[in-house]
Amino acid sequence: MGTFLLRRTANYVAMLFVAVSATYLLASAFMDPRSNYLSRNPRPPMDSINASLTAANINDEDPLLLRYWRWLTDIVLHWNWGLSPDQEPVASAVATRIGASTQLVTLATVLAIVIGVGIGVYTAIRQYKWQDRVLGGFATFFLVIPTAVLALFVVIGAIYINEALGFRLFYVTGLHSYEGDSPWLWLLDFAQHLILPTIVLTIIGAVSYHLTQRTYLLDTMKADYVRTARAKGLPLNLAIRKHALRTSLIPTAVNVAFSIAAVFTGAVITETIFAINGLGRYFVTTIINNDINGATCIAAFAGVCALVGALLADVVVAWLDPRIRIS
Amino acid sequence: MADSELTVTTAAVLTAEEDQSTGLRRTGRLTLIVKRFARRPSAVVGLVLLVLLVVFAFVGPRIAQWGYDEPDFLALAQAPSAEHWFGTTTGGSDVFALVARGLGRSLAIGILSSVAITVIAAIVGTTIAFFEGWVERVGMWVLDMLLVVPSFLLIAMIVRSSSGANGWLWLTLGITAFGWIGYARVLRTLTLSLRELDYVHAARYMGVRSFTIIRRHLIPNLGSVLIIQTVLGVVAAVNSETALSFLGLGIKAPDTSLGTILQAGQSVILTAPWVLIAPSVALVLLTFSVQLIGDGLRDAIDPNSRSGGRA
Numbered sequence: 250m251g252t253f254l255l256r257r258t259a260n261y262v263a264m265l266f267v268a269v270s271a272t273y274l275l276a277s278a279f280m281d282p283r284s285n286y287l288s289r290n291p292r293p294p295m296d297s298i299n300a301s302l303t304a305a306n307i308n309d310e311d312p313l314l315l316r317y318w319r320w321l322t323d324i325v326l327h328w329n330w331g332l333s334p335d336q337e338p339v340a341s342a343v344a345t346r347i348g349a350s351t352q353l354v355t356l357a358t359v360l361a362i363v364i365g366v367g368i369g370v371y372t373a374i375r376q377y378k379w380q381d382r383v384l385g386g387f388a389t390f391f392l393v394i395p396t397a398v399l400a401l402f403v404v405i406g407a408i409y410i411n412e413a414l415g416f417r418l419f420y421v422t423g424l425h426s427y428e429g430d431s432p433w434l435w436l437l438d439f440a441q442h443l444i445l446p447t448i449v450l451t452i453i454g455a456v457s458y459h460l461t462q463r464t465y466l467l468d469t470m471k472a473d474y475v476r477t478a479r480a481k482g483l484p485l486n487l488a489i490r491k492h493a494l495r496t497s498l499i500p501t502a503v504n505v506a507f508s509i510a511a512v513f514t515g516a517v518i519t520e521t522i523f524a525i526n527g528l529g530r531y532f533v534t535t536i537i538n539n540d541i542n543g544a545t546c547i548a549a550f551a552g553v554c555a556l557v558g559a560l561l562a563d564v565v566v567a568w569l570d571p572r573i574r575i576s
Numbered sequence: 577m578a579d580s581e582l583t584v585t586t587a588a589v590l591t592a593e594e595d596q597s598t599g600l601r602r603t604g605r606l607t608l609i610v611k612r613f614a615r616r617p618s619a620v621v622g623l624v625l626l627v628l629l630v631v632f633a634f635v636g637p638r639i640a641q642w643g644y645d646e647p648d649f650l651a652l653a654q655a656p657s658a659e660h661w662f663g664t665t666t667g668g669s670d671v672f673a674l675v676a677r678g679l680g681r682s683l684a685i686g687i688l689s690s691v692a693i694t695v696i697a698a699i700v701g702t703t704i705a706f707f708e709g710w711v712e713r714v715g716m717w718v719l720d721m722l723l724v725v726p727s728f729l730l731i732a733m734i735v736r737s738s739s740g741a742n743g744w745l746w747l748t749l750g751i752t753a754f755g756w757i758g759y760a761r762v763l764r765t766l767t768l769s770l771r772e773l774d775y776v777h778a779a780r781y782m783g784v785r786s787f788t789i790i791r792r793h794l795i796p797n798l799g800s801v802l803i804i805q806t807v808l809g810v811v812a813a814v815n816s817e818t819a820l821s822f823l824g825l826g827i828k829a830p831d832t833s834l835g836t837i838l839q840a841g842q843s844v845i846l847t848a849p850w851v852l853i854a855p856s857v858a859l860v861l862l863t864f865s866v867q868l869i870g871d872g873l874r875d876a877i878d879p880n881s882r883s884g885g886r887a
Contacts (some may be wrong), residue, residue, distance in 0.1 A: 393863035532729060548729050
């Protein structure tokens, strides 16, 4: 197990290095920080534009490979991820946003898994009955609806409820607005902010877990060992719970492990609509500001999350699936 | 399983006998698929909806009283009326004309990039699996590496610099460039069993050129998967187009798409909800109808499908 994990990790680190380097080169090729200054009115003198671009190591007059080499050595030797065009260090900006993103997505992820897997099992057992058809119809609808549309309609609904009640039950922007000392009021305020984006993220996540879990359980329910269990005289429910459900949870567990990556960066739209200063929203800012270093830093963080998820998936499979032996 | 195979065989024998005795025509594969598709009400509803949307996208701009790019400065943020059927935006643009134009854009981007994604994924996926050995190992490593950074972030980076009249082509290119990787992995897995087929081995030992085998034997074998994937890929492509344009990273004014209109509607959610509702309805109808068609096709093409009724 140890050597396996070590080999996998080495492979993933190599992948991460190539992927992040490619992202840096891609971002440098397509983003143009100089245009930030050229569009200003009055336009600053060329020398000062060049000076600030060079200070942030994003001057397009320097050769690309030289900039790449500076960027790489800064990260490897000083853990310095570079400056934004406004000369702000991007690493600390990313670090502060990770907190907000975590607050936003943790509850939604847990709820999505529990609800999605639950409905998936429920509908698989009742395949082609009306419960399965109705829930499946809803799932297809929410699967294809663009996140922006879903979130905006949740906002409209919440505003109408607020108006009907005459006071603000739901807050549609930000995560916190309470400034007192009482922890209970702080928690209440947090919940009022969190509930709407959580609803959106939970629906999106739960729908995909529902559909995949239903497919996996249906596949295992047809397996020989479940039929054997039934032939032995086990009631259907017990046969499913003891024999089919366990194996069908393995691919879902792998999906959960993989989804850790999306947890941090998958909420771009939701964060934008609910004005939450998380990583997703920061990413949009970096793109609009032509912030090459910032965008690459977020991509690198997302890449690390993805590979941690992949590693976790390897471990989960080895741990849960008795058919797989790693030595 | 064995039972159904038996019935199928007997049925086939029966039809063959019928053919000889009564001269009945056998049902072709395409006819069979069309029949099974038409038997599913949801699939037919989806097809009708999609046709209506396509007609709307083509005819809408011609019957609209205003162009999508000619604002009516005497009617800013007006509710739907006889002159502006879906109302106007705060800038005075006619929402009906915007939605018709945006729907056309979203459809074009969705269909073009989905087809391109399927073509690239099919070629790369089958090639990697066919050559085995180090080609497969290196290819899979590269595919996995390309999946490390979320593709949404990469697309956003390269479409940022594109705007103007050809902006939508850049967006299509971006969605295609980073959208095929996951599909290619899936297709490679499916090809693993195809490459062991006897006639593939036979072709290989007869010295048929590798790319001829891939073109003639492997890709046609994936045909049904590819068709379904292309249809469902339209939904994914429309969704990423909407997301990017909504964030202000995709299609920008003066051109328009459904995501761009949504973005405009977001800020006037209370004062002018019609700006938001019209494109939302169009988007939901578009993605939902395509999904219904895809599901219907999957059931119609899948030989093991239990969609009910006789073939």
